Amino acid sequence: MKKVIISDATLRDGSHALFHKLTKEHIVAYALAADAAGIPIVEVGHGNGLGASSLQVGLSLLDDREMLETARKHLSRSRLGIHVIPGFATINNDLRFAFDYGVDVVRVASHCTEADITERHISYTREQGKEAYGVLMMSHMANKEVLLDEALKMQAYGAEAVIIMDSAGAYLPHDVQDRVGHLAANLKVPVGFHAHNNLGMGIANSVAAVEAGARIIDGASRGFGAGAGNAQLEVMVAVFARLGIETGIDLYRALDAADIVEREIMETTPYISSVSLVSGLSGVFSGFARHVNLAAKEYDVDARDIFFELGARKVVGGQEDKIVEVAMELQQKIKRG
Amino acid sequence: MDNHLREMITADCQEVVGPSPEALDKLRNRQVFVTGGTGFVGTWIAELVIFLNDHHNFGTSLILLARDIDAFRIKTPHLAERKEIRLLSSDVRNIIDLPADVNYIIHAAATPDNRQHMSTPLAVMETITRGTATLLDAAATLQSLSAILNISSGQIYGRQCCATPTITEDAVGSLPCNTITSVYPEAKRYAETLCSAYWSCCKLPIVTARPFAFIGPYQSLDKPWAINNFIRDALTDNDIRIISNGMPVRSYMYPSDMAYWLLRMLVDGASGQAYNLGSPYGITLRDVAEKVKAYANTTAEVVIKQMHPDNSVFVPDNGLVSSTLGLEIKVPIDETLKRSLRWFRGAFRR
Numbered sequence: 001m002k003k004v005i006i007s008d009a010t011l012r013d014g015s016h017a018l019f020h021k022l023t024k025e026h027i028v029a030y031a032l033a034a035d036a037a038g039i040p041i042v043e044v045g046h047g048n049g050l051g052a053s054s055l056q057v058g059l060s061l062l063d064d065r066e067m068l069e070t071a072r073k074h075l076s077r078s079r080l081g082i083h084v085i086p087g088f089a090t091i092n093n094d095l096r097f098a099f100d101y102g103v104d105v106v107r108v109a110s111h112c113t114e115a116d117i118t119e120r121h122i123s124y125t126r127e128q129g130k131e132a133y134g135v136l137m138m139s140h141m142a143n144k145e146v147l148l149d150e151a152l153k154m155q156a157y158g159a160e161a162v163i164i165m166d167s168a169g170a171y172l173p174h175d176v177q178d179r180v181g182h183l184a185a186n187l188k189v190p191v192g193f194h195a196h197n198n199l200g201m202g203i204a205n206s207v208a209a210v211e212a213g214a215r216i217i218d219g220a221s222r223g224f225g226a227g228a229g230n231a232q233l234e235v236m237v238a239v240f241a242r243l244g245i246e247t248g249i250d251l252y253r254a255l256d257a258a259d260i261v262e263r264e265i266m267e268t269t270p271y272i273s274s275v276s277l278v279s280g281l282s283g284v285f286s287g288f289a290r291h292v293n294l295a296a297k298e299y300d301v302d303a304r305d306i307f308f309e310l311g312a313r314k315v316v317g318g319q320e321d322k323i324v325e326v327a328m329e330l331q332q333k334i335k336r337g
Numbered sequence: 338m339d340n341h342l343r344e345m346i347t348a349d350c351q352e353v354v355g356p357s358p359e360a361l362d363k364l365r366n367r368q369v370f371v372t373g374g375t376g377f378v379g380t381w382i383a384e385l386v387i388f389l390n391d392h393h394n395f396g397t398s399l400i401l402l403a404r405d406i407d408a409f410r411i412k413t414p415h416l417a418e419r420k421e422i423r424l425l426s427s428d429v430r431n432i433i434d435l436p437a438d439v440n441y442i443i444h445a446a447a448t449p450d451n452r453q454h455m456s457t458p459l460a461v462m463e464t465i466t467r468g469t470a471t472l473l474d475a476a477a478t479l480q481s482l483s484a485i486l487n488i489s490s491g492q493i494y495g496r497q498c499c500a501t502p503t504i505t506e507d508a509v510g511s512l513p514c515n516t517i518t519s520v521y522p523e524a525k526r527y528a529e530t531l532c533s534a535y536w537s538c539c540k541l542p543i544v545t546a547r548p549f550a551f552i553g554p555y556q557s558l559d560k561p562w563a564i565n566n567f568i569r570d571a572l573t574d575n576d577i578r579i580i581s582n583g584m585p586v587r588s589y590m591y592p593s594d595m596a597y598w599l600l601r602m603l604v605d606g607a608s609g610q611a612y613n614l615g616s617p618y619g620i621t622l623r624d625v626a627e628k629v630k631a632y633a634n635t636t637a638e639v640v641i642k643q644m645h646p647d648n649s650v651f652v653p654d655n656g657l658v659s660s661t662l663g664l665e666i667k668v669p670i671d672e673t674l675k676r677s678l679r680w681f682r683g684a685f686r687r
Contacts (some may be wrong), residue, residue, distance in 0.1 A: 116455075116456050119452055119455075119456055123452065123559060123561070126561070126566065127558075127559050127569065128573075128575075129569070129570050129573050129575025129576075130575075131578070149516070149517050152455065152516070152517055152518055153455040153456070153517065156451040156452050156454065156455040156518075156561065157452050157455070157561065158452075158561045158566075160578070160580055161644075188580070188581070188645065188647065189580055189644070189645075190580070190644045190645065215644060
C-alpha cells in the first residue's frame with residue numbers, strides 16, 4: 001500500500017484567510033483536534049511564515065513565540081512545523097528561538113527560481129538535528145527542468161524533502177504529474193505537493209501528485225487557506241483511503257477537526273470566488289485575493305483586471321505593494337478613457 | 338587545541354608511518370607547496386610533515402597557500418607557528434610564480450562541499466579549471482620540481498554502467514553534462530585531462546589522486562554528508578535519520594591513512610597515473626548509523642525512513658595502490674568511528 005505523509009497547513013495558510021488574526025483559542029482548539037486525528041505534521045504561524053508579521057504582508061495578532069508555544073503545548077503525537085522564508089525569517093532572531101519552542105519540522109521556502117537563498121536556513125536546521133524540507137513556491141512559473149535544478153540545490157543543502165507549491169492554484173492535473181514526476185524520478189529525497197483550489201483542482205491535483213510519486217501532501221481542514229483555499233484535508237484523507245493510499249489519519253477525528261475549523265475559526269468557508277478563479281487563471285499568488293479586493297474597492301477598479309495585470313507582470317508573494325500600484329495605474333487608465 | 342587531541346593526532350601519525358619512515362625519505366630536506374593548504378587535506382599533510390620532522394628529523398618545509406590563512410592561525414596555532422611552515426594568502430587562480438626552490442606540489446584547492454557547488458557553480462568551476470591551469474603554468478618554470486600531486490575526486494567516475502563492488506581506476510563512467518550536479522565532477526575531470534596535457538606537452542611529473550570519503554579530525558560536522566550528520570546527531574542526542582532504505586554502500590578512510598597515502602603517491606606515484614584514495618571496505622549507511630549510535634552511547638534512535646530505495650555502491654578498488662605502492666588501510670572502520678567520536682566530542686567541548 002502506498003503511504004503518504006499529510007502536512008497540515010490549516011493554522012498557517014489559514015492565517016491568510018483571517019488576515020493573520022489567529023487567536024490562542026483557535027490554535028488550542030485546532031491543535032488538540034489535529035493531534036487526536038493523528039495528523040503527522042501541523043504547521044503553525046503567520047501565513048507568510050516565521051518573522052513575516054509586517055505592515056506589508058499583514059500584522060499578526062499573536063507573535064510567533066505565542067503561536068508556537070501555544071501549539072507545542074497541545075501537540076503530543078503530531079510534529080510541529082513552521083514555514084520559513086529567508087528574508088522574513090532570520091536565523092538569529094527567528095529560527096533560533098523557534099527551536100527553543102520545540103519546532104520539529106522547518107519548511108524553508110523560496111520563490112521557485114531562488115533556491116540559493118535557502119542554504120543557510122536549511123543547514124542551520126539540520127545542524128540542530130531537526131527536519132528540514134525545501135519548498136519551491138509559485139512553482140507554475142518555472143518549467144520542470146528549472147524546478148529540478150532548484151530542487152537539486154535544496155537537496156544538496158540538506159533538505160530531506162522538496163515540496164512544490166501551487167501557490168496560485170494554477171495547475172491542472174497533467175501539470176502536476178509532469179513536474180512532480182520529473183522531480184520524483186531525479187531526486188534522492190521525497191517530493192511533496194501543496195495545492196490551492198482556485199480552479200477546483202485541489203484534490204484532483206493532490207491525487208495526481210501521489211500518482212506521480214509525491215510522498216508528502218499538504219492540506220488544510222475545510223480547505224482553510226489563502227484565496228480559494230487549499231486541498232481540503234479531510235476530503236483528501238477520505239479520497240486517499242478509497243484509492244488505497246495510507247495516511248495514518250483517523251477519518252472521523254479529521255472530520256471533527258474540520259468541523260471545529262468551520263465552527264470556531266473561519267469567518268467564511270473558502271469557495272471559488274470570481275476573484276479566486278481569476279487568481280488561478282492569471283497565475284497570481286492566492287494570498288493576494290483580499291488585498292486585491294480592498295485595492296479594487298479603494299480605487300474603484302475591477303479586481304479581475306488587477307489580477308490579470310499582476311499576472312502579466314509575474315508578481316510573486318512578498319510583492320504585495322505592487323497591488324496598489326497596479327490598481328492606481330488602472331484607475332488612471334480608466335480616467336484617461 | 339587540547340593536549341589530549343594533539344596527542345591523539347601524533348599517535349595517528351605514528352601509527353601510519355610506523356617505526357621506519359624510509360618510504361618517505363625522498364621528502365627529506367625538500368620543500369612542498371600545497372594549494373588549499375589550510376583545508377582538511379592541507380592540515381593533515383602539515384600534521385604528518387611536522388611529525389616526520391619532530392620524530393625522524395626529516396627537515397621538510399611546507400608552503401601552505403590559501404585564501405583565509407587567519408582562520409588557520411586561529412584553528413591550528415600549533416601548526417601556524419611552526420618555523421618550517423610558511424603561510425601564503427592568495428587565490429590559486431591568481432598565482433604568477435612559485436618559489437624557485439619548491440620540490441613537490443600538492444594541488445588540493447577546491448572544496449568538495451556540494452552546497453557550494455550548487456550555490457556558486459561558476460566560481461567552483463573556475464577555481465578548479467583556471468586554478469589548475471594557472472598552477473601548472475607556474476610549475477612548468479620550476480627547475481627542481483620532482484612531482485605534482487593533483488587531487489581530483491572519486492566523483493569523476495560518474496554513473497557506472499553495471500553494479501560492481503568496488504571501482505577501479507579505469508572504470509570511468511558517464512556524467513550528464515547538462516545538470517548542476519555535474520559542476521564539480523565535470524570540472525575535476527577537465528582538470529585531470531588538463532594535467533594529462535601538461536604531462537604530455539611540458540613533461541610535468543603529475544600524479545593524480547581520486548579521493549572518496551573520509552571521516553575524522555579536522556572535518557566539520559556541518560558538512561552535508563551522511564556520516565557527518567550521523568555523528569553530529571548522535572553527539573547531540575537527536576535521532577539519526579536515514580531517508581533511504583539505509584542500503585547505500587560507502588566506505589570511509591581515516592585521515593591519517595589519507596595523509597600518508599597522499600605523501601606516498603606524491604613521492605612514488607607513477608607520472609601520468611591516477612590512483613584511488615579511500616578505504617576499499619564497503620559498509621551500508623544503516624550499519625554506519627548503528628555503529629555511530631553504539632560508540633556514541635547515545636539515547637537517540639536510528640530512524641530508517643524508507644522514502645526511496647537506494648542500493649548504490651561507491652567504494653574504491655585498492656588493487657593498484659596496493660600492488661604498486663604497497664599501501665594498505667591501517668585504521669579500520671570501527672576504530673575510525675571511535676576516534677572520530679572522541680575528536681568531535683573534544684571539539685564540541687571547545
